[in-house]
Amino acid sequence: MPDYAFETLRIHAAYDPKDHGNAVSPPIYQSAAFDLENTARAKRLWTGAEVGGIYTRVGNPTVSILEERIAKLDGGSAAIGLASGMSAISYVILLLGEGGGNIVAASSLYGAAQESLLHFFPKFGITTQFVTDRHDPQAYEALIDDDTRAIYLESISNPNAEIYDIEAIAEAAHRHGVPVIVDNTVATPYLYQPFKHGADIIVYSATKGICGHGNAIAGLVVENGTFEYSRERFPHLHELSWKLRDIDDNPRSPIDADPHAPIITALRCFHLEFIGAKLSPFDAYQVLDGLSTLVERLDKQISSTARIAQHLSNHPHVAWVRYAGLAQSPFHSLAERDFSHGAGALLSFGFKGSDEQIDAFIQALDVFSYHVNIGDFRSLIANPTHTTHTELEQEVLESADIPSNILRLSIGLEHVDDLIADLDHAFQLAFNEPTKE
Numbered sequence: 244m245p246d247y248a249f250e251t252l253r254i255h256a257a258y259d260p261k262d263h264g265n266a267v268s269p270p271i272y273q274s275a276a277f278d279l280e281n282t283a284r285a286k287r288l289w290t291g292a293e294v295g296g297i298y299t300r301v302g303n304p305t306v307s308i309l310e311e312r313i314a315k316l317d318g319g320s321a322a323i324g325l326a327s328g329m330s331a332i333s334y335v336i337l338l339l340g341e342g343g344g345n346i347v348a349a350s351s352l353y354g355a356a357q358e359s360l361l362h363f364f365p366k367f368g369i370t371t372q373f374v375t376d377r378h379d380p381q382a383y384e385a386l387i388d389d390d391t392r393a394i395y396l397e398s399i400s401n402p403n404a405e406i407y408d409i410e411a412i413a414e415a416a417h418r419h420g421v422p423v424i425v426d427n428t429v430a431t432p433y434l435y436q437p438f439k440h441g442a443d444i445i446v447y448s449a450t451k452g453i454c455g456h457g458n459a460i461a462g463l464v465v466e467n468g469t470f471e472y473s474r475e476r477f478p479h480l481h482e483l484s485w486k487l488r489d490i491d492d493n494p495r496s497p498i499d500a501d502p503h504a505p506i507i508t509a510l511r512c513f514h515l516e517f518i519g520a521k522l523s524p525f526d527a528y529q530v531l532d533g534l535s536t537l538v539e540r541l542d543k544q545i546s547s548t549a550r551i552a553q554h555l556s557n558h559p560h561v562a563w564v565r566y567a568g569l570a571q572s573p574f575h576s577l578a579e580r581d582f583s584h585g586a587g588a589l590l591s592f593g594f595k596g597s598d599e600q601i602d603a604f605i606q607a608l609d610v611f612s613y614h615v616n617i618g619d620f621r622s623l624i625a626n627p628t629h630t631t632h633t634e635l636e637q638e639v640l641e642s643a644d645i646p647s648n649i650l651r652l653s654i655g656l657e658h659v660d661d662l663i664a665d666l667d668h669a670f671q672l673a674f675n676e677p678t679k680e
């Protein structure tokens with residue numbers, strides 16, 4: 244496919260109806276396994292000499308369309324679809340950290356990602372050092388040692404909507420031969436393309452803005468195909484494996500098997516094969532459908548988010564607003580530099596009132612829905628310290644800058660006047676002020 248614009252690729256990339264019975268909409272290949280035809284072909288499929296369906300745990304044609312489309316949108320060499328954003332994150336950490344490496348991570352992350360790095364991966368010998376001064380690229384560099392396997396951060400953080408100078412952080416990481424993993428969930432490939440800023444691996448919860456309809460759980464990993472994984476730091480990526488043998492029965496390492504996609508090769512051959520968190524073809528179809536309208540959804544959601552952020556920042560019951568699109572945000576100039584389509588549809592604010600008033604405020608909202616998703620076409624509110632980030636201990640919340648009065652908004656596609664009126668009405672009820680009704 245020629246070098247079409249993003250708007251064209253998100254609809255057409257990696258799909259030709261002629262290859263799928265002329266179906267205009269990508270078919271859902273609801274089949275556990277695929278006919279191998281003959282033993283010679285089976286050998287070609289198993290050794291990668293021919294690409295084709297074998298068994299849906301390790302690959303499926305509907306899922307492949309999504310994988311190839313996202314790789315194209317991000318400018319990567321390959322991608323893999325997985326059952327959830329968390330499986331995407333966990334697989335990459337398990338692969339890069341294999342044998343007991345360490346990760347250097349920003350100290351403010353999606354709750355389950357932070358919790359897993361803190362308490363779950365150490366059980367497998369993979370530890371994490373968190374960078375408290377997470378906006379200073381040198382602070383990441385200072386924590387890199389001989390066992391560091393990756394730097395991990397989010398391009399727009401959840402729930403604080405912070406953004407980072409990933410270019411400078413990647414430059415520091417690459418000086419030491421360390422790759423950078425970026426969780427690009429909140430930004431999506433429309434707002435931010437991490438590979439253009441030096442990242443090496445992207446992880447997504449496609450459950451969020453990429454799908455945008457709140458009706459599928461999905462994860463994606465994309466790799467850029469240019470990072471050189473050294474034998475010293477990543478011996479396991481150079482280890483010969485009989486499982487990865489070529490058609491002449493020569494064992495190969497993930498790097499030999501595909502020098503431009505060793506990460507996706509290893510994840511598919513080992514992690515997906517043995518742990519099996521596969522993306523279902525039905526969910527892949529839902530994500531493909533959602534991805535087709537990503538641009539229009541986000542353009543409108545961002546324009547509403549900017550208005551709501553402005554409104555809240557002048558509100559007497561709001562202590563502060565975190566949104567890089569606001570001129571007064573400390574991240575505004577970085578957002579202007581790196582986010583040409585806008586700073587996303589996620590913001591957080593500090594509620595100036597008691598815990599009981601927060602409860603009453605959430606209860607009083609009518610248009611905003613109270614549930615833990617983001618990037619949905621519905622507008623959502625969450626109180627992170629009691630929901631999405633509730634597993635984190637107090638000192639972790641403090642270093643992540645997540646106070647108890649923080650409320651997170653994910654702005655959807657309703658009319659912005661209704662959303663602002665809904666928030667104002669809920670404030671009035673929470674503070675026992677006269678309402679306009």
Ligand SMILES: Cc1ncc(COP(=O)(O)O)c(C=O)c1O
Nearest residue numbers: 327328329353401428448450461
């Ligand atoms: C930034 C971010 N990354 C990853 C995840 C995990 O995604 P999933 O729920 O699809 O496992 C989430 C979920 O909220 C998220 O917000």
